[in-house]
Amino acid sequence: MKNVIFAGVGGQGVILASKVLMETARKKGYDIKESEVHGMAQRGGSVDCHIRFGKETFSPLIPRGGADFVICLELLESMRKLEYLHKDSVLIVNKEQINPAPVEIGAMEYPSDIEAWLKKNFASTITVDTTDVLKDVGTKKALNIVMIGCLSKFLEFEEKDWIESIKTLINEKFLEQNLKAFQLGRELIKK
Amino acid sequence: MTQKIMLGNEAIARGAWEAGCRVATGYPGTPSTEIIETIARDYSEIKSQWSPNEKVALEVAAGAAIAGARSIATMKHVGLNVAADPLFTFSYTGVNAGLVIINADDPGAWSSQNEQDNRHLAKAAKLPMLDPSDPAEAKEFTKIAFKMSEEFDRSVIVRITTRIAHSQALVNIGERENVPLKDFVRDPKKYVMIPAHARPRHVFVEQQLIKLKDYSNESGLNKIEWRSKKRGIITNGVAYHYVRETCPDDSILKIGMVWPLPDKLIKEFASQVEELYAVEELDPFIEDYVKSLGIKITGKEIIPICNELTPEIVDKAMNKREAPPATPQYEGNIPGRPPGLCKGCPHAFVFNVLKKHNYVVNGDIGCYTLGVLPPYSSMHSQGCMGASIGMHMGFEKARGDEMARNSVAVIGDSTFIHSGITGLIDLVYNKGTGTVIILDNRITAMTGHQNNPASGKTLSGEPTYELDLAMLSKACGVNRVTVIDPRDTELLEKTITEEVAAKEPSVIIAKRKCILIK
Numbered sequence: 271m272k273n274v275i276f277a278g279v280g281g282q283g284v285i286l287a288s289k290v291l292m293e294t295a296r297k298k299g300y301d302i303k304e305s306e307v308h309g310m311a312q313r314g315g316s317v318d319c320h321i322r323f324g325k326e327t328f329s330p331l332i333p334r335g336g337a338d339f340v341i342c343l344e345l346l347e348s349m350r351k352l353e354y355l356h357k358d359s360v361l362i363v364n365k366e367q368i369n370p371a372p373v374e375i376g377a378m379e380y381p382s383d384i385e386a387w388l389k390k391n392f393a394s395t396i397t398v399d400t401t402d403v404l405k406d407v408g409t410k411k412a413l414n415i416v417m418i419g420c421l422s423k424f425l426e427f428e429e430k431d432w433i434e435s436i437k438t439l440i441n442e443k444f445l446e447q448n449l450k451a452f453q454l455g456r457e458l459i460k461k
Numbered sequence: 462m463t464q465k466i467m468l469g470n471e472a473i474a475r476g477a478w479e480a481g482c483r484v485a486t487g488y489p490g491t492p493s494t495e496i497i498e499t500i501a502r503d504y505s506e507i508k509s510q511w512s513p514n515e516k517v518a519l520e521v522a523a524g525a526a527i528a529g530a531r532s533i534a535t536m537k538h539v540g541l542n543v544a545a546d547p548l549f550t551f552s553y554t555g556v557n558a559g560l561v562i563i564n565a566d567d568p569g570a571w572s573s574q575n576e577q578d579n580r581h582l583a584k585a586a587k588l589p590m591l592d593p594s595d596p597a598e599a600k601e602f603t604k605i606a607f608k609m610s611e612e613f614d615r616s617v618i619v620r621i622t623t624r625i626a627h628s629q630a631l632v633n634i635g636e637r638e639n640v641p642l643k644d645f646v647r648d649p650k651k652y653v654m655i656p657a658h659a660r661p662r663h664v665f666v667e668q669q670l671i672k673l674k675d676y677s678n679e680s681g682l683n684k685i686e687w688r689s690k691k692r693g694i695i696t697n698g699v700a701y702h703y704v705r706e707t708c709p710d711d712s713i714l715k716i717g718m719v720w721p722l723p724d725k726l727i728k729e730f731a732s733q734v735e736e737l738y739a740v741e742e743l744d745p746f747i748e749d750y751v752k753s754l755g756i757k758i759t760g761k762e763i764i765p766i767c768n769e770l771t772p773e774i775v776d777k778a779m780n781k782r783e784a785p786p787a788t789p790q791y792e793g794n795i796p797g798r799p800p801g802l803c804k805g806c807p808h809a810f811v812f813n814v815l816k817k818h819n820y821v822v823n824g825d826i827g828c829y830t831l832g833v834l835p836p837y838s839s840m841h842s843q844g845c846m847g848a849s850i851g852m853h854m855g856f857e858k859a860r861g862d863e864m865a866r867n868s869v870a871v872i873g874d875s876t877f878i879h880s881g882i883t884g885l886i887d888l889v890y891n892k893g894t895g896t897v898i899i900l901d902n903r904i905t906a907m908t909g910h911q912n913n914p915a916s917g918k919t920l921s922g923e924p925t926y927e928l929d930l931a932m933l934s935k936a937c938g939v940n941r942v943t944v945i946d947p948r949d950t951e952l953l954e955k956t957i958t959e960e961v962a963a964k965e966p967s968v969i970i971a972k973r974k975c976i977l978i979k
Contacts, residue, residue: 279798292466292629302466303595303702304629307571308491313800313828313907328702329772330595330628335785349795352788370798375836378796391789 271324272425273332276417277351278343279368280317283414286439287341288319290418293435294427295323305330314371316347339424341417344368345384345397352392361395362420363388364413396420396459403454411444412451419455429456467632469596469625473563474499475632476603477533478507480559481640484525485509486518488879489908490537491572492626493565497535498911501920506637511911511920514846514879515540516547519562523551523616526560527652529643531607535563538579539845543880545582551616552586553662554652555669558643559610561603562618564590565626568742569769574826574845576767578743583618583720587666589673590618591682592719594701596630602717605682613669613676620719622742624699624769674721682717685730693734694779695727695747695758700740700770707776722750731756738763738779742770802831807973808900810947811871812837814954820961821868823856825849825876828907829900832871840871847872847880854884854893862894866962870897874930875905875913882933889938889966896960896967899930902975910978934968941967948973 274291278284285306292302300323307317320332337354342363355361365385372378388395398420404410415436422432432452440448467475473496477485485507487497500509512518515536522534536544541564548562564582567573583590591606593599599621606617650658677683689710696704697716704713714730716722731737731751739748739760748760763778764770776782802809812832815822816839824830824840825848833840842852853870872881877899888895905911912918917927934942941963947953953971960967 280800289466289629296464296466296631302629302631304466305624306627306629308627308909313803313831314798315800316798328706330624330630330699330702331771333771333773333776333785335788346795346798349791352791353785355788356785370796371801371835372796372799377835378794381791381793381795383793387791 271322271327272339273337274321274339274341274421275318275332275337275351275354276321276341276343277316277318277347279347280314282317282343283411284317284319284343287414287418288321289439290415290432290435291321291421292323293438294431297431297434298427300324301327303327303330316350318351339421341421343413343417346370346380348388349384355392359394360424361388361392362417363395363397364417365397365399366401398458400458403451403458406454407447407451409447412448415448415451416455416458419452420459422452423456423459463634464631465634466629467596467600468495468629469599469621469627470495471499472596472600472632473603473619473621474504475634476600477561478504479600479635479637480604480607481531481638482507482533482561482607483530483642484522484532485535486512486521486532487535488512488515488518488540489905489911490540490565491908492567492621492623493535493537493540493563494908494911495626496563497920509920511913513914515544519544519547519551522562523547523556523560526556526558526616527554527645529558529645531559531640533561533563536565537573538564538566538577539573539575541579541582543846545586548582548588548616549586550654552588553654553659553666555614555665556610556616557645558640559607560616561606561610562616563603564618564620566620566622566743568622571623574843576743578746579620580719580746581744583620587670588618588720589613589615589718590620590720592620592697592717593625594698594715594717595625596628597632598717599625600632602682609676613673615669615673622698622769628699670721674724677718677721677723678725680718683723683726684715684717685726686713686715688712690734692736692738693730694738694740695730695751696740697747698742700742700775703770703772703775704740704779706772707782708779716747719746722747724754727751727754727756731758740764740770740775740779799834800831801834802828803976805976807902807947807971807976808832809837810950810953811898811900811971812839813950814957815839815869815871817954818958821856821864823849823853823868823870825870825872825881827873827876827900829871829873846876847884850881850884850888850897853895853897854888854891857893857895862964865894868895869957869961870895871900872897873906874899874901874903874915877930878914878928882937885934885937885939885968893966894964896957896969898957899968899970901930901970901972903972904975904978906975906977910975930970931968934970939966939968941965942970943967944970944972946973947971
């Protein structure tokens with residue numbers, strides 16, 4: 271069984287990213303369970319999705335210390351998911367910073383050392399700078415698919431399986447941009 | 462068999478469609494909202510609508526069922542409180558065509574004001590309740606609920622929780638059953654609950670409960686999975702999956718029909734295992750029932766009542782598993798990311814004024830409840846849908862003019878229509894002098910932008926009569942009604958301070974559409 275967590279901020283497209291992964295796993299015949307947070311998250315709160323796929327899956331929630339991959343669409347959000355990591359987990363983090371409310375109103379500071387701290391404490395941390403990629407794609411909205419591109423380099427599925435899922439799930443109008451986002455995401459991972 | 466990945470709520474919508482459902486009603490409420498939205502989007506054979514509140518939603522669905530159409534009403538757990546009045550008496554009338562009520566509990570209070578366990582409501586209303594454990598079952602159980610409803614002449618409640626409503630999984634897809642309209646036969650003894658009719662109907666309700674208990678024992682909705690007989694675990698809902706995952710060697714009695722509970726099956730299961738456990742979220746509902754049968758069972762001594770369960774909590778309780786090794790701890794402070802009013806939100810302009818004047822603010826349910834958090838920190842009471850105006854009146858009754866001249870009630874457009882209007886009528890009728898601010902952003906925003914009677918659009922976006930909140934307030938007897946754009950901050954402050962000072966009831970409608978509406 272594989273356990274994947276996507277984490278981000280409301281509006282970043284975490285749920286669509288999870289759908290692309292699930293659709294890809296579904297076509298390979300895996301049993302799938304997912305759990306997501308709605309509601310208050312729509313007002314700029316933290317969002318996450320737990321996805322589990324394997325021969326037979328039960329719980330839709332991943333236990334602490336049970337995530338094989340944690341994909342963070344925002345830097346700070348990675349810090350809320352550390353308890354899910356185990357020693358062989360891969361942590362892929364977008365370096366983008368989105369200030370939460372306590373930072374916006376000046377009550378707290380956005381920690382400046384997160385990236386360095388993660389790399390020091392979790393050897394398998396990969397941080398990616400998606401700024402140029404998203405400029406190239408032409409829309410920040412494709413960030414979720416860039417991160418799917420990164421993840422795709424680590425999972426057993428073939429490139430064409432992912433592309434097929436993206437085609438199934440994304441509106442034709444935005445398809446070209448998202449396919450490019452996927453490719454550029456793959457290229458961000460040196461592997 | 463075709464399989465699709467579906468959200469639990471989408472699966473229920475699909476189940477209703479496959480069951481030949483013709484009418485669907487609801488009031489938005491996390492985690493139930495997507496059921497009606499999915500029906501409106503994907504299943505045009507079903508007439509779907511948002512109602513002004515859950516009580517009306519259930520009444521419309523009950524009317525449709527008695528008139529002969531398979532119907533469904535959807536709501537969150539606290540919504541079923543609002544609909545409890547029709548729930549309890551339509552339990553006596555029974556149905557004609559099937560009536561299914563989807564009730565979404567929220568263990569963990571992810572987006573709710575409490576963690577109430579609505580299994581108690583099924584028992585209190587003497588109605589059968591199904592309790593699926595995942596999206597695939599949510600769809601199947603919805604279909605079964607329609608059949609049961611007609612077979613037993615009962616409305617049937619399907620209870621889901623957040624981890625089923627907002628969980629995606631593989632679901633088997635079927636075709637739509639052709640279920641013709643049933644005849645409506647005038648039968649006042651069944652459908653008009655005057656006391657002389659209600660008394661014999663109560664007897665009928667009790668008879669049906671006995672038949673339903675047999676069904677609960679025999680239908681297969683409750684089933685035993687034999688493994689090692691050293692430990693037996695009775696479990697329901699998503700907790701079943703946590704048990705499967707963490708206790709793979711134990712026998713399980715899986716409860717899929719949680720009321721009436723299967724007494725014979727429980728006795729059989731209990732008699733064959735050495736130790737008996739109940740693993741259930743929230744209250745000891747199953748556990749107390751098992752104890753009432755005189756059977757020893759371990760439950761809430763080790764499984765928490767508060768907050769939702771997780772696989773880890775079950776693992777720790779059942780297997781004494783130690784927590785995973787701690788990950789390195791960051792020594793600095795990680796700022797939280799609480800939800801907040803959006804940049805440019807029209808509600809924010811109002812809260813800036815309320816904060817500046819340090820008013821006591823009786824609040825209500827919606828995005829604007831976030832006014833309780835910094836930077837506004839301007840809400841001092843809030844309980845349930847529509848409560849703000851009644852509580853505001855109570856504050857004045859308790860503390861008199863001094864309080865009334867220093868406080869306001871704030872309530873959203875949809876919440877005012879849902880159940881604030883009666884509070885306003887009370888305020889005028891019983892000679893209150895308070896100020897009510899209706900934060901009218903033209904939409905039910907918190908649950909993800911559903912139209913309501915003041916939006917002038919139906920669920921599917923068709924134009925309809927646009928409820929005039931100013932006229933409505935005037936009709937309640939409020940003479941001082943002001944409609945204002947909250948972005949006109951000077952006028953807003955002047956209006957609020959003048960109206961709060963006035964010694965008669967006032968309504969200020971701060972009208973500006975939600976910043977997220979395009």
